[in-house]
Amino acid sequence: MTSIQEYTAEDAGVTRKDISPSALKVIDKLQKAGFDSYLVGGCVRDLMLGKIPKDFDIATAAHPEEIDSLFNNCRLIGRRFRLAHIRYGREIIEVATFRGHHGNTSKTSEKGMILRDNVYGTVEEDAIRRDLTINALYYDPNKKRDNRTGVIRDFMNSTEDIQKRKIRLIGDPEVRYKEDPVRMLRAVRFAAKLDFTIEKHSKDAIYRLANHLREIPAARLFEEIQKLFVCGHAFNAFQQLDDYQLLDILFPLSVQYYRSDKINRSLIDQALINTDQRLSDGKYVTPSFLLAVLLWAPMQEKKALYIQHKEHPDYQAMNQAAQYVILKQTKASSIPKRYSTPMREMWDLQARLAKRHGNRADALHQHPRFRASYDFLLLREQSGEIEPGLGEWWTKYQEVDTETKQSMVRDLKQKPKKRKRSPRKPRSDSSQNNESNSLNNEANSTSSDDQPLEP
Ligand code: ATP
Ligand code: MG
Numbered sequence: 001m002t003s004i005q006e007y008t009a010e011d012a013g014v015t016r017k018d019i020s021p022s023a024l025k026v027i028d029k030l031q032k033a034g035f036d037s038y039l040v041g042g043c044v045r046d047l048m049l050g051k052i053p054k055d056f057d058i059a060t061a062a063h064p065e066e067i068d069s070l071f072n073n074c075r076l077i078g079r080r081f082r083l084a085h086i087r088y089g090r091e092i093i094e095v096a097t098f099r100g101h102h103g104n105t106s107k108t109s110e111k112g113m114i115l116r117d118n119v120y121g122t123v124e125e126d127a128i129r130r131d132l133t134i135n136a137l138y139y140d141p142n143k144k145r146d147n148r149t150g151v152i153r154d155f156m157n158s159t160e161d162i163q164k165r166k167i168r169l170i171g172d173p174e175v176r177y178k179e180d181p182v183r184m185l186r187a188v189r190f191a192a193k194l195d196f197t198i199e200k201h202s203k204d205a206i207y208r209l210a211n212h213l214r215e216i217p218a219a220r221l222f223e224e225i226q227k228l229f230v231c232g233h234a235f236n237a238f239q240q241l242d243d244y245q246l247l248d249i250l251f252p253l254s255v256q257y258y259r260s261d262k263i264n265r266s267l268i269d270q271a272l273i274n275t276d277q278r279l280s281d282g283k284y285v286t287p288s289f290l291l292a293v294l295l296w297a298p299m300q301e302k303k304a305l306y307i308q309h310k311e312h313p314d315y316q317a318m319n320q321a322a323q324y325v326i327l328k329q330t331k332a333s334s335i336p337k338r339y340s341t342p343m344r345e346m347w348d349l350q351a352r353l354a355k356r357h358g359n360r361a362d363a364l365h366q367h368p369r370f371r372a373s374y375d376f377l378l379l380r381e382q383s384g385e386i387e388p389g390l391g392e393w394w395t396k397y398q399e400v401d402t403e404t405k406q407s408m409v410r411d412l413k414q415k416p417k418k419r420k421r422s423p424r425k426p427r428s429d430s431s432q433n434n435e436s437n438s439l440n441n442e443a444n445s446t447s448s449d450d451q452p453l454e455p
Contacts (some may be wrong), residue, residue, distance in 0.1 A: 004124075005159065009139060009150030012159075014047045016141055016150060022088035023056035024141060026071070026095060031142060033070055035062040036123060038138040040096075044152065045134050048162055049194065058095045059126055059138065067095050082118050098126035112178035113215060127155040131176070131183045132190060133168045134161050165196040173205040181212040184246060185224045192237035206244045213249045221333040225250060226287050232279045234290070235272040252332055253325055257297035264297045267383035274379070288342040289372050291335060293379065299325045299347060322347055342369055349373035350380070354390060361397060361409050374398075 009015065016024070023039060030037040037060040043053035060067065067084040068074045075085045084095040100121020108114050123138060130136040133156045143151040152159075161168050167187050169176045177183050184206045191198050198206075213221070228237050241247045247255045257264040271293040278285050303321035306312045312320045322344045326335060335343075346369055353364060353373060364370055374394050381388040397405055 003155075003157065005154040005157075006145065006151055007154075007159075008145050008148045009141070009152055010148050012048050012152055013050070014044075014139070014150065014152070018047055019043075019141060020056045020091065020093070022086075022091050023058060023093050025088075026058055026086055026093050027141060029070060030058075030060050030062055030067070030095075033062070033066075035060050035066070036098075037061070038123070038140050038153070040126075040138050041130070041135050044137040044139045045158075045162065047139075048137070048152075048159075056093055058093060059098055059123070060095055061098055061123070062095075063097050063120060067097075080114075098123055099129045100125045101128075108179070109215070111212065111215065112175065113181070113212075114179045123153070124155055128170060130156075130170055131180075131186055133158045133166075133170055134190070134194075134196070136170060137162075161199075165194070166199045167191045167194075167196045167202060168199040169202040169205075173202045174209065177205055177209045178212060181209065181216055182220065182224055184209065184213065184244070185228065185241075188240045188244065188246065189224075189228055189231050189237055192233040192240055193231045195233075195236075206246070210245050210249060213246065218330060218332065218334040221250065222335065225333055229275060229287050229290050230279060230285060232276055234275050235269060238268075238272050250332060251294055251329070253298040253328055254294045261297065263384050267296070267379055267385060268293055270379055270382060274375075286339070286342070286372070288339040288346070289376070291329075291339060292343040292346045292372075292376065295325050295329060295343070296347070298328075318347065318351070319344075342372065345369040346373045346376055350377060353377055353394065356393075356409055356412060358409070361405070365397065 019039065023043075027037045027039070037058060039056060040059040041057045043056045046053040062070070064076050064082050064084055067086075068076055071084075071086050073087045075087070077083050077085055081096075086093045086095060097120050100119045127136045127138070135158075136154075136156045137158045138153040138155075139150070140153070141150050143149070145151045156170055167190055169183065169187065187198055187202060187206070190196065228234060228241070231237060238247070241250065242255075242258065247258065251258075254268075258268055259265075271290055275285050275290060299318075299321050302324050303317045306317040306320055307314055311317075326340050326343070329335060345367075349364070349367065349369055350373065352360075356364070367373075374391070377394070378391040380386050381391045393408070397408055400408070
C-alpha cells in the first residue's frame with residue numbers, strides 16, 4: 001500500500017527559480033484549465049539532489065487531445081506510450097497523462113511485457129506505474145502549504161530512498177522488469193549516474209531476467225545504449241552491465257574479448273573513461289566512437305580469418321569484416337547509418353594513418369574522421385595493442401607549421417618499393433559479395449593493414 005507524504009519544496013531545498021520557465025508556463029496553463037499537473041520524474045529527483053535537471057517532464061490529468069487543444073506549439077507522439085511534446089524554441093517539455101492500472105485494457109505480450117500503456121488514471125496510480133521510487137516524486141510549484149508555495153508529494157517512500165541513495169523498483173521487481181525489460185538498463189544507468197546502489201530485490205531479479213532484454217526491439221535498445229554512453233558515467237555503467245551479464249545481450253560480439261583479453265579491456269575502459277571526461281569538460285561525444293572501439297576486436301579477428309582462409313582478397317578483408325560485425329551487432333541493437341559509416345571510416349583510417357608519404361599526411365589530416373581516428377590510434381597505443389610511435393608523430397604533425405609538416409614527411413623512411421603484382425586469377429566463387437569498396441578508396445594496392453606501423 002502507498003503512504004502519502006507531503007512537504008514544502010522549500011523543506012527539500014527546491015525553489016521555483018531552479019525550474020525551467022517554459023515548464024512553469026505549461027503547468028500554469030494546464031492548472032488554469034482545471035487539470036491537476038506536476039513536475040515529475042528525473043527533474044524532481046535531480047533538484048532534490050542539488051543537480052541541474054537535464055529536462056523537465058510534466059504529468060497531468062489532461063488527456064493528450066486536451067493538451068493538444070490547449071497549446072498551439074504541441075505535438076502528440078508515441079504509440080506504445082502516447083505523449084505530448086510542447087516546444088519553446090529549442091526546449092521541449094514532455095507532458096504525459098497520468099497512467100492508471102493496466103487491468104485488461106493495456107496490451108501485454110505472453111511474457112508479461114507491456115506493449116501499449118495508454119490507460120489513464122489518477123496521480124496515485126501514475127506513481128505506481130513509474131519505474132523507480134526515486135523517479136516518482138510529484139512537485140506542484142503552485143500549491144500552497146504552511147504559507148509557502150510549492151509542494152512535493154511522495155507516494156512511494158521516494159524521499160527516503162533518495163536520502164539513502166537506493167535504486168528500488170516500484171512494486172515487485174520481477175513483474176516490473178518483465179513488463180518492460182528496459183527497466184533493468186535504467187536501474188543500472190541511474191545507479192551509475194547518481195552513484196546509488198541497487199537494492200537487493202531489484203538487483204537479484206536482474207540476474208534472473210537479463211534474457212528478457214532480447215525481446216526489446218533493436219531500435220529501442222540502441223536508444224538506451226546511447227543514453228548509457230552519454231550519462232557521464234559510462235565507465236561505471238559498463239562495469240555494472242558486465243557484472244549483471246547484460247553486456248552479453250547488448251554487445252554479444254564484444255563481450256568475450258572484454259572479459260578475457262586484457263588489452264581489449266583496457267582499450268574499451270579507457271575509451272569509456274575518456275568519454276566521461278569529455279562530457280564533464282562540455283565536449284562533444286558520438287556513439288560511433290565507442291561503437292568502433294567496442295567492435296574493433298571482433299572486426300579484427302574476422303578480418304584475420306578472411307585473410308587466413310582467403311575468403312576475400314586481402315585488400316577487401318577489412319571492409320567485409322566491418323560489414324559482417326556491424327550486421328551482427330544490429331541484430332542486438334540497431335546502429336543507424338549515420339553512426340555505422342563513421343565507424344567504418346575510423347577503422348579504415350587506422351591503417352591509412354601509417355601511410356604518410358607525399359601528400360597523404362596532409363590529405364589524412366583534412367579527412368573529416370581524422371580526429372576520431374587519431375584519438376582511436378592513441379588509445380590503441382596506450383592499451384598496448386600496437387607499439388607506440390605513430391600517435392606521437394601525428395600529435396607533433398598537428399602542432400607544427402606547414403614547413404615543418406613537410407619536413408616531417410620528407411624525413412620518413414624511404415617508401416618501400418612496391419612489389420610488382422602478378423595479375424590476379426579470376427575467382428571461381430561467383431557468390432562473392434561485391435560490396436562497394438568506397439572505404440578502400442586509398443588506391444591501396446597492398447594489404448596495408450598488416451604493415452608494421454611507422455616510424
Ligand atoms: P533523465 O531524463 O535525467 O535521464 P528521467 O528520470 O527524467 O531521467 P526519462 O527517461 O526522462 O527519465 O523518463 C521520465 C520519467 O518517466 C521517469 O522518471 C520515470 O518516472 C518514467 N519512466 C521512464 N521510463 C519508464 C519505464 N520504462 N517504465 C516506467 N516508468 C518510466
Ligand atoms: Mg527526463
